[in-house]
Amino acid sequence: MVVRQRGMKAEHASHSSGAHDGLGRYPSSVARQCGFTLIEAVITLLVMSILCAFAMNSYSSYAKRARAVDALEQLNQFRTHMEKAFQDNGNYGSGACAVGLPTGVINFALSCDLAQNGQAFVAKATGLANMAGYVFSINEQGIRRTEAFPAAAVPADCWMVEKDKCQ
Numbered sequence: 001m002v003v004r005q006r007g008m009k010a011e012h013a014s015h016s017s018g019a020h021d022g023l024g025r026y027p028s029s030v031a032r033q034c035g036f037t038l039i040e041a042v043i044t045l046l047v048m049s050i051l052c053a054f055a056m057n058s059y060s061s062y063a064k065r066a067r068a069v070d071a072l073e074q075l076n077q078f079r080t081h082m083e084k085a086f087q088d089n090g091n092y093g094s095g096a097c098a099v100g101l102p103t104g105v106i107n108f109a110l111s112c113d114l115a116q117n118g119q120a121f122v123a124k125a126t127g128l129a130n131m132a133g134y135v136f137s138i139n140e141q142g143i144r145r146t147e148a149f150p151a152a153a154v155p156a157d158c159w160m161v162e163k164d165k166c167q
Helices: 038-090
Strands: 002-004 009-012 108-115 122-126 135-139 144-148 159-160
Touching: 038 108, 038 122, 038 135, 038 159
Parallel strands: none
Antiparallel strands: 002 009, 108 122, 122 135, 135 144
C-alpha cells in the first residue's frame, strides 16, 4: 500500500478516490457492530432480576414491620386505657374487659382475656393474612411478650419487630 502526503494528512492510496463522509473520515473495510449481543442482554436481565428480588424481599420485610408496629402501638394504648378503667372501677372488667378493643388494626386480630376475677388481663394481637404466625401480648403489669414470630426464638419477654431483635 502506498502512502502519499497531501497537505498535513497522510492518506492511504486505497482512499484516493475521495469517498469520505464529509468529515475527513473514510469507511473502514470492516463494518462496526452496533447494539448488544444476546449474552450481554441476558446477563443484564439476570442482574436486574437478582436486584429486584432483593428489593421485593426488603420491601416485604419493611411492610410487615410497619404493620407489626401499628399493632404493638394499639396494644400499648389498650393497656393504658385498661389501667384507667382499673383506677375507676377497681378491676379490669367483669366477664369481659372493661375497655373495648381497638378497631382498624390492619392484619391483626386483638383479644383480651381476664384472669383472677378481673384483677389481671392479657391482651393479644394475633396476625392474620400475610401477618399469620405473629402473636404479641401485654398484661396488666406491662410485660410485653412475643409469643410467635416466624423463624425466631420465641417466646421472648419483649416485642420483636425483626427476627431475634427486641424493641
